[in-house]
Amino acid sequence: MKKRDCDCAFDTYYDERLKETRKIVKQKPVLICYQYAGKKYFKAPDEKDFSVLQKIDTMNIPYWYPTERMCEGKESRQNWFNACASLLLQANASDIVENV
Numbered sequence: 001m002k003k004r005d006c007d008c009a010f011d012t013y014y015d016e017r018l019k020e021t022r023k024i025v026k027q028k029p030v031l032i033c034y035q036y037a038g039k040k041y042f043k044a045p046d047e048k049d050f051s052v053l054q055k056i057d058t059m060n061i062p063y064w065y066p067t068e069r070m071c072e073g074k075e076s077r078q079n080w081f082n083a084c085a086s087l088l089l090q091a092n093a094s095d096i097v098e099n100v
Contacts, residue, residue, distance in 0.1 A: 016060065017067050029053070 009026040029045045 017065075 010023050011026050012021060012023050014020075015022045029049070032043050032045055032049060034041055034043075
């Protein structure tokens with residue numbers, strides 16, 4: 001059996017801004033890479049890291065972000081919403097989480 005022979009596992013959630021149910025491929029971090037004082041560090045995620053991710057997933061982002069699809073084009077819409085809106089918003093939401 002090869003990886004490409006397997007089906008992906010999905011998470012389903014309701015997106016308040018789009019007013020529709022969304023389906024995304026499940027992801028679980030296995031390694032965190034960060035830099036502190038000019039030196040790179042690696043670590044396995046712990047319970048606190050998963051707690052922060054859970055908080056980000058459940059937060060309502062109070063700032064405007066684009067929800068309209070991009071115009072038709074050869075490369076312009078390729079996975080646009082899933083890649084940009086979902087992942088980047090989660091990454092930026094970590095900046096909003098305070099005193100975790």
